[in-house]
Amino acid sequence: GVPVQDMEMWQFHPTGIAGAGVLVTEGCRGEGGYLLNKHGERFMERYAPNAKDLAGRDVVARSIMIEIREGRGCDGPWGPHAKLKLDHLGKEVLESRLPGILELSRTFAHVDPVKEPIPVIPTCHYMMGGIPTKVTGQALTVNEQGEDEVIPGLFAVGEIACVSVHGANRLGGNSLLDLVVFGRAVGLHLQESIAEQGALRDATDDEIDASLERLNRWNGNRNGEDPVEIRKALQECMQHNFSVFREGDAMAKGLEQLKEIRERLKNARLDDTSSEFNTQRVECLELDNLMETAFATAMSANFRTESRGAHSRFDFPERDDENWLCHSLYLPESETMTRRSVNMEPKLRPAFPPKIRTY
Template sequence: QSTTNAHINTGDGVGMALRAGVPVQDMEMWQFHPTGIAGAGVLVTEGCRGEGGYLLNKHGERFMERYAPNAKDLAGRDVVARSIMIEIREGRGCDGPWGPHAKLKLDHLGKEVLESRLPGILELSRTFAHVDPVKEPIPVIPTCHYMMGGIPTKVTGQALTVNEQGEDVVIPGLFAVGEIACVSVHGANRLGGNSLLDLVVFGRAAGLHLQESIAEQGVLRDASESDVEGSLERLNRWNNNRNGEDPVAIRKALQECMQHNFSVFREGDAMAKGLEQLKVIRERLKNARLDDTSSEFNTQRVECLELDNLMETAYATAVSANFRTESRGAHSRFDFPERDDANWLCHTLYQPQTESMTRRSVNMEPKLRPAFPPKIRTY
């Protein structure tokens, strides 16, 4: 329900991969940015806190001093997001028409600083929160921001799977870059700004490798007749159903299920309940209807096809989150609050054909520089 992403960001890359039978990796790892505008989800950059802004609860307390005594409001995104949610769960959240939230205080920085250093935030706050940060704090709440998981790939963008011996195997002809790809340089929690690696560094590497591959092979394989039939069958399912359920209601139910059961904090019983809810929603989706039958600029048809992808992405996330019985990075469980390197220092793989989970080893071998063991973070 609360996300920094645009309406058109609907997990289409993951959905395409899952329909093709490609396993996806670490789908339980979703980053929640701590400061989305409450009620809108629009991102309020951590640059605000970098300039000296800080978070307050309903008592006017700078609560981050309690959770991260050294880093305070500049702690990692997952730490700040969890801290805000703890304040809300324990009754110290601020009240408002959009529900409990925290306040991001910037007015002490002064109008001149805000207009010169954070002009975009002033505009966003006035537009979406209807507050002027020069005079009053911004209402914020953790909001879904970034997917650390996706299609496992090499640094060249080549998609990977795992054979029966547990070895990585390249899937011929399939490449993935950007947020859909899980090269896994981010591990379980991406640092701010580092998604440029996905786009610029690995995007270029994949392009160069593709150029070499096409030059060597000389010809691209045509789509088979069954490929075309599969795509048309999916399209016809929507075109031919006129009496089913409204897809808007199904999308809303899907978003509510994920927000309530697979958000910043997770817990086994709630996630198991959420997974059962998703199974019911999945069945409802099979009988959803398409009202707009036009063949030109049919945005409802596009949104219905996107809803298929949202459903499969959500289901893979739910199964993966239930599977990992520890807390690591952005995956935080109340019932398993500690990190468990002995059992879970690994990637998870969701297998779409069987809707089951397997594991993939983390490469801990040193490369150009000596590796160092992961340590518990303190702030």
């Protein structure tokens, strides 16, 4: 298995529609919208007195969750949430500047923002972690001496890769780097590599058989569990134990739940065994991938005993540069954790040391 890096670092967008998870753009707050708790209070004034509702995504997401944790969340069929107020901007402004938000809210929240606020909740949005790579997309591992080693023939680019240009907390829009900049860098490097080394070899029969075995492994399960129910259990486990805020006891409980869910997945029921347009098989395969991603996230979050960037712990609320100015690395074969050094000696310019952000 390939190691994955910084899997505890998930960005939560502060304003997903409660119950649906569809994102409501930050442009709403940029136009003058603001968040309210159940008392009608603009609570962001407490957490970010200067930036208020325009603070960073992680700050706003944590603030909403603290309001909910302390009993000031709004009640609703989707559970506790905050309200995003836009109606004071007026119908003309909303229809001209935020027409997509009006449509999303009416469709998914059954709310007309011209007349009433939108129910919102922090929603998992972007993964800062992934397969550790060089800027050329070559996947990396760490040897016994703690040194980086290239994994021959394996490349990663996009959100699955961890270069790691975003560190522990991505800024909005910077994911373009993953595709536009590093996508081109990887393409150019691959072109050079193929020219020097020749074309890639064909897959062996054993490799093909292994892929087909994974594809068809649920074919005989006619009396197993509905994969939809297994997916719901996975989502609930991650939302309750590894969300915006984490805590040791909850994560230990969550890890045990994940192991149980992983066993349930082995017995998922596949009602449709056809080979064409089989969406149920796709759901099972996607759930298998989600399970591996969830377990890597859980192990990494439990491993890092501090708060840094998008990783926030109630039991370790402060950043600890002395012990944790490093990448976390999850090793799937042994299901263990280790560390990878952060490069604090770049070649072209001085390093940017971590510092406290204030709003």
